[in-house]
Amino acid sequence: MTLTIPNAPGSSGYLDMFPERRMSYFGNSYILGLTVTAGIGGLLFGYDTGVISGALLYIKDDFEVVKQSSFLQETIVSMALVGAMIGAAAGGWINDYYGRKKATLFADVVFAAGAIVMAAAPDPYVLISGRLLVGLGVGVASVTAPVYIAEASPSEVRGGLVSTNVLMITGGQFLSYLVNSAFTQVPGTWRWMLGVSGVPAVIQFVLMLFMPESPRWLFMKNRKAEAIQVLARTYDISRLEDEIDHLSAAEEEEKQRKRTVGYLDVFRSKELRLAFLAGAGLQAFQQFTGINTVMYYSPTIVQMAGFHSNQLALFLSLIVAAMNAAGTVVGIYFIDHCGRKKLALSSLFGVIISLLILSVSFFKQSDTSSDGGLYGWLAVLGLALYIAFFAPGMGPVPWTVNSEIYPQQYRGICGGMSATVNWISNLIVAQTFLTIAEAAGTGMTFLILAGIAVLAVIFVIVFVPETQGLTFSEVEQIWKERAYGNISGWGSSSDSNNMEGLLEQGSQS
Numbered sequence: 001m002t003l004t005i006p007n008a009p010g011s012s013g014y015l016d017m018f019p020e021r022r023m024s025y026f027g028n029s030y031i032l033g034l035t036v037t038a039g040i041g042g043l044l045f046g047y048d049t050g051v052i053s054g055a056l057l058y059i060k061d062d063f064e065v066v067k068q069s070s071f072l073q074e075t076i077v078s079m080a081l082v083g084a085m086i087g088a089a090a091g092g093w094i095n096d097y098y099g100r101k102k103a104t105l106f107a108d109v110v111f112a113a114g115a116i117v118m119a120a121a122p123d124p125y126v127l128i129s130g131r132l133l134v135g136l137g138v139g140v141a142s143v144t145a146p147v148y149i150a151e152a153s154p155s156e157v158r159g160g161l162v163s164t165n166v167l168m169i170t171g172g173q174f175l176s177y178l179v180n181s182a183f184t185q186v187p188g189t190w191r192w193m194l195g196v197s198g199v200p201a202v203i204q205f206v207l208m209l210f211m212p213e214s215p216r217w218l219f220m221k222n223r224k225a226e227a228i229q230v231l232a233r234t235y236d237i238s239r240l241e242d243e244i245d246h247l248s249a250a251e252e253e254e255k256q257r258k259r260t261v262g263y264l265d266v267f268r269s270k271e272l273r274l275a276f277l278a279g280a281g282l283q284a285f286q287q288f289t290g291i292n293t294v295m296y297y298s299p300t301i302v303q304m305a306g307f308h309s310n311q312l313a314l315f316l317s318l319i320v321a322a323m324n325a326a327g328t329v330v331g332i333y334f335i336d337h338c339g340r341k342k343l344a345l346s347s348l349f350g351v352i353i354s355l356l357i358l359s360v361s362f363f364k365q366s367d368t369s370s371d372g373g374l375y376g377w378l379a380v381l382g383l384a385l386y387i388a389f390f391a392p393g394m395g396p397v398p399w400t401v402n403s404e405i406y407p408q409q410y411r412g413i414c415g416g417m418s419a420t421v422n423w424i425s426n427l428i429v430a431q432t433f434l435t436i437a438e439a440a441g442t443g444m445t446f447l448i449l450a451g452i453a454v455l456a457v458i459f460v461i462v463f464v465p466e467t468q469g470l471t472f473s474e475v476e477q478i479w480k481e482r483a484y485g486n487i488s489g490w491g492s493s494s495d496s497n498n499m500e501g502l503l504e505q506g507s508q509s
Helices: 012-017 029-062 070-098 100-120 124-152 155-182 189-195 198-208 215-220 224-232 237-256 270-288 291-304 310-335 340-364 373-390 397-402 408-440 442-463 472-484 493-508
Strands: none
Touching: 029 070, 029 100, 029 124, 029 155, 029 189, 029 198, 070 100, 070 124, 070 408, 100 124, 100 189, 100 198, 124 155, 124 215, 124 397, 124 408, 155 189, 155 310, 155 397, 215 224, 215 237, 215 408, 224 237, 270 291, 270 397, 270 408, 270 442, 270 472, 291 310, 291 373, 291 408, 310 340, 310 373, 310 397, 340 373, 340 397, 340 442, 397 408, 408 442
16 A cells, blocks of 8 residues: 555545535635634734835834934834744744644734834834734734644635635735825824724634634644534534544554654654745745835835825835735635645746846836836836735745644644744845845845745745645655655554545445
8 A cells, every 4th residue: 555545534535536525615604704713813914014114104204213214114114023033933832832722812912012012102112112012923823823724624625714814914914005094194193003903903812712722733632522523513424524533543643753842853853854944945935035025115115116205105005915915815716726836836937027027127217207207117017016926826825835734743833933934034134125225226136036036936846845635644645755755554554444444435335
C-alpha cells in the first residue's frame, strides 16, 4: 500500500466517491457565521493597516516634530508592526495552550485598549505606545483567525473560508479609507480615525463569547465530547463518523511523538523544516513584494505622483482599497478551484508588471507637475493594477497555506513563527520605504520590489506544494515524501484495515 491513500476518510478521493457529502462555500450557515466572526480579527488587522496611512497626513499637521521627521513618521506606522511581531510570536503559544477562542478574546481586549490610548494621545510618543498595544492585539489575531477557521472547515472549502479572513483584512482596509474620508473635515480628525478602530474589537469580543472552541484543539486536549458537539453542527451523521475517525487517527499519531512541543523542534525535524520554509517564505515574499508599502503609504505615493491635495489623495487611495477587497472576493473563488500554487504564480506575474509600470511612471514623472500629469495618472494606474493582481493571489495564499501545512501539534507554534516572519518583513518594509525612496528615488524603489517578486516566483515553483482539497493528514504526507522519499505504508495496521473496508464498501455501492 502506498503512502497516500486517496480514499481515506475525509480525503478528496473519498469525497469523489461520495459527492453528496461535499460541502459548498455557502452550504453551512453555522460555519460561515463562525468564519465571519473569527474574521473580524482580520478586519482589525486590515483597518489598522489602512487607517494609519490617512491619519498620518493629519498627525503631521498637528505635530510639527512628526512633519519634520521621516523617521518619526515611519516609527508611528511601524510601532504597530513591532507589537504585531511580538503578538504573533506569543500568539502561537497562547493558541496551543489556551485555545483559539481565548486567544481571540485576549486580542480584542488588547486592541481596544490600544485604540483608546491612540485616540487620547497628547503627543506623538503616547501615540506610539498606543500603536504598540494595537499591534499586540493584531499579532495574536493574525495567528488565531486563519487557524481557527481552517480547523473548523471542511477540506473541500477550507481555502475559500480561510480566504474570507483575508477578505475581512482587505474589507477593513477599505473601511479605514471610508472612515478617513468621513473625518477629513471633523475636528480632531486623526483621533477619530484611530479611536473608531476599537469598535470592531468590542463587537468581536461579544460575538466570540457565543462561539465554540476549535474542534481539533478540543479533540487534542482530550475534550472529545465537546469536539463532537461542534463537529455535529458542521457534518451530517455519516460524514461526522468519518471526521471523528480521522481525528482519532491523527491523535494516535500525535501520541507517538513527544508530548512537549518546543520552537527548536521545528528545525530538528526535516519535514517540519520544509513546511516552515514554504510557509514562512510565502509570508516574507508577501511583504517584500510591497503590499503594505502600497496600503500604508498609498496616499503618500499618490502625493509623490503629483496629486498634492490630502482629500484627493485619500479618494484615489479609497479606489485602490476597494479594488483590494474586490480582488480578494475573486481569490475566494479561485483558491479552491485553481489551487494555491497556480493562483500565487499568476498573481506574482501581474505584480511584477505592475511594479515595473510604477517604476517607469516615477522615473518619468515631472517634479513640477501640480495636477499629476500623464505619469502621475500612470502611477495611480500602476497602483490599481498592482492591487488587482496581488489581492486574489498573494493576498490569501500565504495565510491559507500556513493554516493547513503544519501538523496539529505544531500548528499554533509554526503558525505563530510564520506570522512573526510576516510582521518582521512588514516592519522592515514600512520602516525603510520612505527612507529608501528619498535616497534612491521612488522609481528605483519599485524596481527593487519588482526584482524581489521575480525571486518570489522562483521560490513558489521550487518550495511550495499544492494543497488544494487535501485533508490535514494528506498534507503531512507531502512533507514526509519530500523529506524521506515515498515511504510504504499509509499508517497503522488498523488504518489499513479501515481503508480496505472503506474501499470494499465503495466498490459494493
